[in-house]
Every structure is written in structure tokens, then in C-alpha cells.
Amino acid sequence: DAKTTQPPSMDCAEGRAANLPCNHSTISGNEYVYWYRQIHSQGPQYIIHGLKNNETNEMASLIITEDRKSSTLILPHATLRDTAVYYCIVIGTDSWGKLQFGAGTQVVVTP
Amino acid sequence: GAVVSQHPSRVICKSGTSVKIECRSLDFQATTMFWYRQFPKQSLMLMATSNEGSKATYEQGVEKDKFLINHASLTLSTLTVTSAHPEDSSFYICSATPGQGWYEQYFGPGTRLTVT
Numbered sequence: 742d743a744k745t746t747q748p749p750s751m752d753c754a755e756g757r758a759a760n761l762p763c764n765h766s767t768i769s770g771n772e773y774v775y776w777y778r779q780i781h782s783q784g785p786q787y788i789i790h791g792l793k794n795n796e797t798n799e800m801a802s803l804i805i806t807e808d809r810k811s812s813t814l815i816l817p818h819a820t821l822r823d824t825a826v827y828y829c830i831v832i833g834t835d836s837w838g839k840l841q842f843g844a845g846t847q848v849v850v851t852p
Numbered sequence: 853g854a855v856v857s858q859h860p861s862r863v864i865c866k867s868g869t870s871v872k873i874e875c876r877s878l879d880f881q882a883t884t885m886f887w888y889r890q891f892p893k894q895s896l897m898l899m900a901t902s903n904e905g906s907k908a909t910y911e912q913g914v915e916k917d918k919f920l921i922n923h924a925s926l927t928l929s930t931l932t933v934t935s936a937h938p939e940d941s942s943f944y945i946c947s948a949t950p951g952q953g954w955y956e957q958y959f960g961p962g963t964r965l966t967v968t
Contacts, residue, residue: 784959
């Protein structure tokens with residue numbers, strides 16, 4: 742599976758949009774981009790995933806560049822409850838669901 | 853969304869004893885479950901993949917005789933830490949997939965194991 746690079750931390754003001762970048766320059770054609778988050782001392786929570794098109798759900802939007810070498814997770818209106826570690830994971834269909842978590846980005850939403 | 857539970861949420865045991873952790877999918881059948889371990893201030897590390905009715909497959913470096921995994925039904929997988937030692941103290945998390953979409957993984961709340 743392709744590796745990902747994320748900034749170790751970022752702060753965001755409550756009510757503002759949080760834009761979380763992820764680089765995955767070695768991604769291959771059959772690999773998806775997944776985002777999970779982990780609130781302190783809890784199990785990870787699925788956020789969104791995509792292949793090449795931009796995706797949106799009730800939690801977030803995922804913007805994938807045309808060359809698929811990077812993506813951005815957007816939390817449109819950050820709340821204090823969005824404070825968590827966010828993981829960007831690239832996984833292919835031949836990985837049988839095995840998620841390899843990197844260090845992620847610690848997002849702190851401040852009032 | 854789908855719900856996965858773990859029991860117990862916290863456990864303290866003495867060195868040398870064994871501890872069993874249960875992972876249940878409450879509202880769906882899980883053909884595959886995964887077990888992760890997370891040390892303080894570190895990321896999750898995949899330990900093993902558990903398929904219903906078959907032997908678990910372990911990641912490199914994970915001792916299969918120390919971490920016994922059983923997936924006897926479509927809603928239950930158990931992880932037994934045998935002869936636990938203080939270095940086994942960690943946060944153990946399971947995840948489960950409904951089967952139709954391997955990417956739909958739902959995580960349990962985790963079990964905090966402390967070995968004294």
C-alpha cells in the first residue's frame with residue numbers, strides 16, 4: 742500500500758473550516774484514500790473515502806487532486822468535538838481491508 | 853452506523869495470568885474482524901485478521917501463541933492475552949466488516965489492559 746504523509750498537528754478555530762492535507766505520491770490506480778479519526782481513548786471512526794472523484798457526506802468533504810498524489814479532508818464547520826487525531830490511509834482492493842495507520846494529524850479545535 | 857462493542861473496557865491483571873477480550877458486532881454479521889494494539893502516544897498497529905470459522909492470520913512480529921484469537925461466530929471474536937506481562941499493557945481495539953464492503957470497517961471502543 743502507498744504511504745501517506747500528514748502534518749503532525751494543526752489548530753483550528755471553532756466554527757471555521759478545517760482543511761487537512763495528505764500526500765500520497767506513490768498511490769496506484771486501484772488504491773483508495775480513506776480518512777478515519779480517533780478521539781482520545783476511543784476507537785477510530787470512519788469519516789469518508791474516495792478513489793478519484795471528490796466526495797461529500799454529512800461529516801466532511803474529500804478533495805482528491807487530479808493526479809491523485811494528494812488529497813484534502815475538509816471539515817466545513819469545526820466544533821470542539823472534532824478535536825481528534827485524523828488518519829489518511831491509502832488502501833488497495835488486494836489488501837483485504839488491512840488498515841495501516843500512520844502517525845496522523847492531531848487536530849485541536851479551539852473556542 | 854453499525855455498532856461494535858468490546859468487553860471489558862478496562863482490565864487490570866497480574867503478571868502471568870491470561871486475559872480474554874471480547875469483540876461483538878451488535879447489528880450486523882462480521883465475516884472479518886481485525887485486532888489492533890495501540891501503545892501510549894503511538895498509532896494503531898494491526899495485530900491480526902480474524903475470519904469466521906478459520907484460523908487467524910497474524911502480522912509479522914505478533915506471537916500467535918501469546919495472542920490467541922477465536923472467531924467462532926459471525927458476531928463474536930475474542931482475543932486472549934496469555935501469560936500477560938507488563939509490556940503487554942496497551943489499548944486493544946477491534947474492528948469488524950459487514951462483509952459486503954471490506955472498506956466498511958467499524959471499530960470497537962477499545963479495551964485498556966494494564967498488567968501489574
